[in-house]
Amino acid sequence: MCDFFLTRTVKNILKLSSTVILAFLISVSAINYANAYNKPRYSSVIIDVNNGKTIHAKNATSLRYPASLTKIMTLYMLFEELKQGRVKKWTRLSVSRHATRQQPSKLYLKKGSYITVEDAIKALVTKSANDVAVVIAEHIGGTESRFAVKMTKVARSIGMRNTVFKNASGLPNKRQVTTAKDMAILGINIQRRFPTYYKYFKTRVFTYKGVRYGNHNKLLGKYRGVDGIKTGYTHASGFNLVSSVRRDGKHVVAVVIGAKSGRSRNLHMEQLLNKAMPKLTTRKISRPAPRRKLAKVTKPTRPTKRPAITVNNVQVASAGRNRLTANLAQMPKTLRGGLTSADKALNAHRSTSNQPIKISKNNMSYVATNNKPAKDQSRIGTGNNNIINPIAYAPIISTTGKTNLSSQGKRLIALSTAHLVKDKKSRSITSAKIVTAKLLKDSWAVQIGAYANHDDAKNQLDQMSKFMTPYDAKYYIPSVKKGNKAIYRARFAGLSKSYAKKACNTIKSKGFSCLALKNN
16 A cells, blocks of 8 residues: 555656656747847948938848848849830739748739739838739749849849848748848939839838738838838848938938837837938038149240150140041050059150240140049049040140159040140141040940930939049940930949949949949
């Protein structure tokens, strides 16, 4: 009998201990799971779009999960298809089995059905429909995985250095990562490149087959000046938001990633924007272009024959009947900071006469000095000095004594398509011509974009010129025909290969897209 009670007691103790151990293991697992998702995941950044300056940054370059912010890039890819004419707003996109199997949120599209491009855009902007994101991906990339590879390549090309896409929707994938800074760059670029299509992000309500879908971005219509753009959420990412605000000439893009709830995310975004708005500029901060200084010219006692000067096979002839000839292939490849080889040639030149060249005051050329760039190069404007103008400026060449032109600072020699000036006695110099496009043909360039008209291309170059000050590049807007339409390419030309790449990287770091290429 005693043995019976002893055995029963032992069994009860064993049961109790096993229960305690199991409960302990479960609690440990729960703690580990919680820790995995409670690690610091908050990050934020605010960028003044007018000058590219970062107003606020917190963990801005730390890797985070983008969640449905991914769909901004999906729309970027679709907008590019629209811009290139490969799809129209009414183009029907087919729905695959893979698309219908996506997790919510979604429109619950049926396999074999269709959705138009415009409805697909609105579905992503408002409902953030995952099935529609896959429909877009498969139409453009063939498969979602191939589309994701293209997304990543485009991300790299616009300066999103740390972003990797693995799907088109933002559904959980451990390898799909981004940063707050990268998302700000995307938010800026999608507005710059597609200003017309970007307006879809203002959509408050979308009706599809009789069902109304409201936009998840609750700051639309609530916070003054908000014109987009996108929310996102997964358990791993937290609550994310990219916002764009235009107010009183100011423009800002802000990103919050990893908030604890949608409400706290929105409140925090408002707080960040309220602090940032007084710090924003209403226009590009620029410095005035350097003044062109008149070269000092000694008054001549008698006229003297202008000597012929050869610089890298480019000869300025003294005889009125001669013309300016140039072997363009042998011209210096870059105009940055002046032409070193030209300086050497000019310094080596000595006149046989002690008298200076007589130059008409009314037709005096100008010397373009090579000023050192300011430290904050992102905030420097270049005015109109970069415009390729048929009226160019060349250094005045004195032949008095031992003139060392390099001591006066490097000269930027720009050959002109206009007639050379004449002196007071109308002594014919030459009617030299040179095609500026050919001068730049062998150089490298930074292309900002391609536009339907010349003015748009020039305006874009004006906006980007503040980043190009250190490189002394020239505006270059070649046109090409596509069918019956002309396309104007906005380029900064006259660069070496290394300077073109360096300049393009600078532009990308400010949140804009560009391409370094060989001029042709």
